[in-house]
Amino acid sequence: MNFIVFAILALLAITAVAIAKLRELWAVIMFTGIYSFLSASWMIILDAPDVAFTEAAVGAGISTVLMLSTMALTGKAEEIPRKKSLVPLFVVIVTGATLVYGTLDMPHFGSPDAPVQVYPDPSFVKRSEADMHGLPNVVTALLASYRGYDTLGETTVVLTAGIAVLLILRRNDEKDEPTQLAGNKTP
Amino acid sequence: MTFESIAGLYNYWVVIFLMMTGFYIVLARKNLIKSVIGLNIFQTSVFLLYITMGKVEHGTAPIVPPAIAEQQSHASHGVGENAHAAIEHADEAHEVVHEVAHEVALTVADHGGELAHASTEIIYSNPLPSVLMLTAIVVGIATTALALALVVRIREDYGTVDEELILELDRGE
């Protein structure tokens, strides 16, 4: 199994760098889809098939289509090459170094006595067995019960985004143009 | 820095590298669509960070195999009965009694433990990070959709999606 993980990690890194380097936007978008696929594959190996499922459908599916259609609306968009500033690179390196520094005291990957695995006791899996009367998929059980309120919030986020997109893209009819346009108005 | 800690942490470092690549794309790119893409990569990598946390060695996905699940649903109803009774129970209640169910119940009978602990020998990874990330993925796509709508709007108004050109247009006003 190990070499599969290594290979997927390497592919992920290559894809990320390729996305940063490439200029043709459509290729970048497709690579973003690939990136989502790859991370979803890794998620399967990390025992999170539900997230992998959603990431593949949402990350690789919906967002790719959204981006491609945006590009269709905005016309051919190629990045204009410019002299690069070093400030972003500096910020990113500092942030990354901070994060790496933070990992030094983390429980090791997969460690069974990490706080995440030992607390709360009984674990979510055990608890949901009793509470959900043996619903097989614990993730679904959690999503709808203990963290059901987050799920309501998630639905609200989608509602917000839907209303917001309507609000932004809706065309103004001629008749209901604002009574005045910016600037001089004498009532 | 021992080899052990490198072996234990390299996953996180790769994830950090991925996150920072996404972050760099957001900061460095002047094309609005590309910024959104960078944001996407950044967020996807954070999902990976969470999922990495939930994984436990020799663990498996927190989906209880159907056979065991059925066994458990019985167990949770019949707490207090002994293991032997449960086997009988399972036998008569299900026409298709799975081997697995049988085995698990037998193991439990050997240990004399409680039925609620029927699945102790399977280690499950922590499901909570998965649950959180399901929410976060949806939040992420909502943000992307909103951002792209704004990009379309900006392009309608300015005729370009390049931030520097737009700022030049604004200065020229």
Next chain:
Amino acid sequence: MIDAIFAHLPILLIVLPLMAAPCCVLVGNGRAAYLLALVVSFAAFACSVAMLGETLQHHVVRYELGNWSPPYGIEYRVDIFSGFVMAFVSGIGAIVLVYAPLSVRDEIPASKHYLFYATYLLCMTGLLGMCVTGDLFNVFVFLEISSLSSYALISLGRTRRAPLAAFQYLILGSIGATFILIGIGLLYQMTGTLNMADIAARVPHEHGPRTVLVAFAFLTVGLCVKMAVFPLHTWLPNAYTYAPSVVTCFIAATATKVSVYAFVRLIFGIITPGFAFDVLPLDTELMLFSLVGIFIASIAAIYQNNVKRLLAYSSVAQIGYMLLGISMATPTGLSAGIVHMFNHALIKGGLFMVAGCFALRLGSVQLSDWKGAGRTMPLTAIAWAIGGLALIGVPMTAGFISKWLLLTSAFETGRWPIAVLMLVSSLLAVVYVWKVVETLFFSEPSEAAAGATEAPLRMLIPTYLLIGATLLFGVWTPYSAGIARQAAIVLLGGTP
């Protein structure tokens, strides 16, 4: 029946605006949506005042959602501090809605009105949700609800720069939110729980503080973006300037305050002040950034010719005062920070309302168009003068109370230089407030101002409600500084 309602107050507060928002979309009519939003926002205000009353009696009100007890389920945890913030956020939300219709009709196309009110309610839901919840991940979810709706609201501005400002805010805001998500993840990894009180109890201070430290740093940076603390404030001036007047009033008065609330919660409720201020030298850093921010933003405000932009820079400066109070970590200092959140919400809300009145009548927020408007629109102009005095911190106004508390705290902790710097920075506020007052009263009327009439009563009354409140809370403080002090004592671990 009443008991049942009281038992479910915390969730009612969120569910009311949340459910009203899709209803607004469904009715599809601007007027009906407005009435619905108005009723619901006042109901939410009533709920949060009742909630505040509860917390004043019992100190902490807990509500387990779906009866799942923490750490498994999500818990609502309302103490005096959150009750106070909720009360003024929903109160200002309601008053801004009273003010809204004429300005909205002027600035936003009619076909979008019902969507506008729905988004407004969602924004309010998000802000209130951040205050009420006791679960860290839930904070993130509600933060995103409020952020997404505010991006959309800002993009509605009349000029083409509004969508661009919203986009820039979206990018920075999402980076901030992602930082917060990383911070939450690291804290979760070190503790195994997401419940704030539980994290506070379980967070390892001795063993392995490096991860906790980084988690804290990321949460701080993320929240600083949302608070618009000085070096990360770049989104704020454009967003406030180009957003429709009503949106600016609401967001300026509430959104940054709720982020400050989350930050205070983080320091005092999760990481504990001992860790934040003793293990980490956060107090000195925070003080430094806030002082630099106060000065740079105030000076920037002086040079602005767009009144909304001037007020926006002033907001960045005022956030500095709040952080200054928080960083002192004494009961007086913290209560100064908290009461300044409230006072500044009143003052800035009021001043942006004044700007909205002028924008309606003069069609512009450029200072050059406001020349001499004090003669034709005296009531509106006087409201500006009063609000400006409160912003400076003149005695008998609300601004004085918070600055007085800040000064007291600075003296108590022996930080003389800070007291002096604060007084100097108040002089900068005098300069930019006076600049506008001078334009309004002492220059020849511009073409637009000469023909202008007084702002309509429907807008003046809510404006004067907020401006009057700044005078009221300048002399009568049991319900502003008094509650803030109790909240501060509870946050610092005492009993009021």
Next chain:
Amino acid sequence: MSPDLLPNALTTGILMATSFAVLLTMILALVRATLGPTVFDRVLALNMFGTKTVLLISVVSFVTGRSDFLDLALLYSLMNFIGIVALLRFTQYNSFSDSVTSSGESNQP
């Protein structure tokens, strides 16, 4: 996990070899996709990459003995298909987009 769900040594060996081959193909496809040079090279390479991901998931699900992950592979292939169709549509109707945006601009007098 019951023993009969897990593959035996020989099967594991074969599965490992398969995944190795699939991964190698994925890397080659990715290289082609990055280098280009023409649009069609890239589209083909990306499509192939997606297909190989589906294969990899299937193999992994057999290695770990959880064949219930196979429906994920199905979803992946579906998404891959949608992505490629969207992409091709875009490359075909590239000119179409211009007319859309120009009509958008004509709204502003």
